[in-house]
Each structure stands twice: as structure tokens, then as C-alpha cells.
Amino acid sequence: MMFPVRCFTCGAPIGHLWEEFKKRVEVGEDPGKVLDELGIKRYCCRRMFLSHVEISYEILNFPKVS
Amino acid sequence: MEINVLEKNPLKLRLYIKNIPLHILNSVRRVMIAEVPTMAIDSVVFTMNSSVFYDEYIAHRLGLIPLTSEKALEKYKSPEECREAADRGLFTEDCFVKLDLEGKGTGEGLVTLYSGDLKTSDPDVRPVYDKIPIVLLANNQEIRLEAYARLGRGKEHAKWSPVSVATHKYVPLIHIREELCKGEECRKCIEICPKDIFELKNGKLAIKQDKILDCTLCRICEEACPYNAIRINWKENEYILTIESTGALPPKKILLEAIKILENKIDDFIESLKREGVVK
Numbered sequence: 432m433m434f435p436v437r438c439f440t441c442g443a444p445i446g447h448l449w450e451e452f453k454k455r456v457e458v459g460e461d462p463g464k465v466l467d468e469l470g471i472k473r474y475c476c477r478r479m480f481l482s483h484v485e486i487s488y489e490i491l492n493f494p495k496v497s
Numbered sequence: 498m499e500i501n502v503l504e505k506n507p508l509k510l511r512l513y514i515k516n517i518p519l520h521i522l523n524s525v526r527r528v529m530i531a532e533v534p535t536m537a538i539d540s541v542v543f544t545m546n547s548s549v550f551y552d553e554y555i556a557h558r559l560g561l562i563p564l565t566s567e568k569a570l571e572k573y574k575s576p577e578e579c580r581e582a583a584d585r586g587l588f589t590e591d592c593f594v595k596l597d598l599e600g601k602g603t604g605e606g607l608v609t610l611y612s613g614d615l616k617t618s619d620p621d622v623r624p625v626y627d628k629i630p631i632v633l634l635a636n637n638q639e640i641r642l643e644a645y646a647r648l649g650r651g652k653e654h655a656k657w658s659p660v661s662v663a664t665h666k667y668v669p670l671i672h673i674r675e676e677l678c679k680g681e682e683c684r685k686c687i688e689i690c691p692k693d694i695f696e697l698k699n700g701k702l703a704i705k706q707d708k709i710l711d712c713t714l715c716r717i718c719e720e721a722c723p724y725n726a727i728r729i730n731w732k733e734n735e736y737i738l739t740i741e742s743t744g745a746l747p748p749k750k751i752l753l754e755a756i757k758i759l760e761n762k763i764d765d766f767i768e769s770l771k772r773e774g775v776v777k
Contacts, residue, residue: 432554436561436629437743443661444563444743447612447626490549491607491635 433487440475452480503710503737510740510748513668513710522665522736528755529663531652534576535745536564536622538596538644540583545641548602548632558631559598559644560656562612563743567750568621569594569648576657579647588645594622596644602634609633610640622646625744659751662741667731669712671704677726678702686718686727702726710737 436446448469455465466477504511514522541556548555573579579592588595595618600610613627632640651658671694680701687695687702692711695718696703718727740748770776 432550433558433630433633436558438661441661442655442658442743443741444561444626444629446562446629448628449630450628487549487633488607491633494549494635494638495547 432490434483434485435479438473438476438479441473443473443476445471445476445479449480449483505748507747508742508744510738510742510752512738513735514738515735517734517736519665519734519736522738524759525752525755526663526665526738528759529660529740529751530658532650532758533659533746533751533754534566534570534648534650535657535659535743536566536569536573536594536646536648537654537656537745538562538564538646539649540588540593540645542643542645543641544643545639548634548638548640550632555632555640555642556644559596560654562615562629562631563625563745564594564622564646565625566622566648566659566745567747569619570746570754572619572621573648576648576650576653580649580653583645583647593645593647594619596646597642598631598644599641600632600634600639602636602638604636607633607635615644659742659746660740660748661743662739665736665738667714668735668737669709669714670730670732671709671712672728672730673702673704674726674728675701677724678722679724679726683723685721685723689717689721691715691717 434446434449437443438445448471452465452469456462462481466480471477471480498517499515501513502511503513538559541552541559543552546552546555574592582589582592597616598610598614600608600614602608610631611627612624612629612631615624617623634640649657678701681697684697687697692708692713694705694708694712696705712729714729714731716729719729740751742748742751746754
């Protein structure tokens, strides 16, 4: 689904950083460096970014029918 | 008691505290996590939702958004009173802040609604971050909702906890027995330390003084040393307290509130002891 508002493990807010992260990684920057610059230090928060799959774009094609 | 500030910025506070008993520091830490109240969205009323996301999913995302709470602590009623009001469905103004969200998908591409699109009824209580995505809307999908935020405590739900990290750790005491250490020839502890706190100075093993607090007391150096030259210990009654805020309250305020709450709890305890006649 969409990128989580908070880190599952520590509860630090991370949602607001997602779009910048995505934009910069798509241009070809190194994900690890981008995370460092965004101030994401702990590995629990870092894996939230690195392992996220934006599945919501696919779900959008199947709207509710009721 | 002696306190040094190791690090201080709007979201993080690191204190080096000397001469404090561990159980007192731990009580303060636990109160910070579970008892210091903050604002968070608790009830959401949907009047329209034709997006692909379930109401519950959106409500959950809304709940996790940190809201600024510094002024709200004095302005609104206590978490216990407001919880009761919410259970009875009374969204009164002395307890609740109303946040409205509205949006409709247009023909051109996807529309993302952000936390910054929430319209709050009280400017003192607003999302800390404006760029948290809440929902995605495709063409003709529409959302209209009213969210009600109230004060709450971390023990009720983690979304009300003002801290993401609140820890204390021991201060390391690293003892090198120079008569046993082979220095230059060995280097095993220098290479294995995950925090890189050892170095060689004039052929002798030394500790990087600016990095000694990074030591996690993992004792991997003790194990790696073939000559038993390193002993890791910790200082008695000296601790490092780390607070990392979610943004709802500044770290300083969290610490002061926690101490106030703990003080009230102990006062209550004495009161009930007196009432029951255990003490006079």
C-alpha cells in the first residue's frame, strides 16, 4: 500500500520524507547517501524506505464498485 | 547530581547524568513513553469515500500523524475525561480539535492528499509535517471526512507517545592492561570494534576520547583479544539519557512534563497511604 506514516519498529515519523527520497533515488542517487542526508540513522527506519513497494498505483485501477 | 548536555536540537536531546539512581531515571523514561499526553486524531467521520482505500486504513494513517501539542496541554481537558466523551460520541470543543480533509481526483494524473491539506479548527494543533501523504485519488474518486483529535497517553495507543526513542545507557569504562597488550603486532580489537573506538598512539593501544561514549559495551574486543588485555566495565550511577521526539512536543517539554507527572503520582500514593491510615 502507501508508504507508512511512521517506522513500524521505533515509531519515528518518516512519511514526510518519502517523496524526496523517491525523487532523488529515481534520478540515480545512492539510496544510502540520500537516507544519511535525510537524517534517517537507525536501520529500522532505513529498511522502511529501502524495502517499500508502491503497490497502491496498481490498486488504483480497481476501484470499489458498490 | 551533575548534568551535561551532549546533544540538543529541536527533535533530540542527549544528557550525561551523574549521581542519579537507575530506578529513578528509568521511571522518568517510562513516564515519557507512556504517560506524557499529546494530541492525535482518534475519531474519524467519513461523509464520502469513493477512493480505493478502506475507511479504516485512512483513519489509521490519520491517527499516526503527529500534531503540535505544546499549547494544547493547557487548553484541553485531560485524556481520561476526553476518552469518556469520545466513547459517548460527544465531540465537545473543550476536548476535541476538528480537522477537515476534502479532495477529488481530477482528469490529469493522480491527486495526493497530504497532511498539510488538513484544515484545523485550532491553529495551535496542526500536523507537525505537511508532506505526509494520506491518500491517492484517481479520476473522479472523492474523499470528504472530519477527523477529531484529542489528548491521549502512550499507554492507550503508541500514536500518543511523544517520543520515538527514549533510552538510557551505561557509561563505558574501558581498561587496557598495557603490560599484556601487544599493541602494533596484534591490532585485533582495533579491527573488530563495530564503533571504531580504539587507535594506536605511539605504538600503544589507546581509546579515542571523543568516541568513548559510542561504546555499546558489546564486549567483542574482550573476546577478540588473545592476551586478555581489555576489560570493559561501566560507571556506577552515571547514565546517558537519549530522548528523540516525534515533533509533537519539544524534548525539553517532554522531560519536564514527565517529571511533573511522576511527582503527582508519588503525591497521590502518599495521599492514599495517609487516607488508609498506613502513615500518619
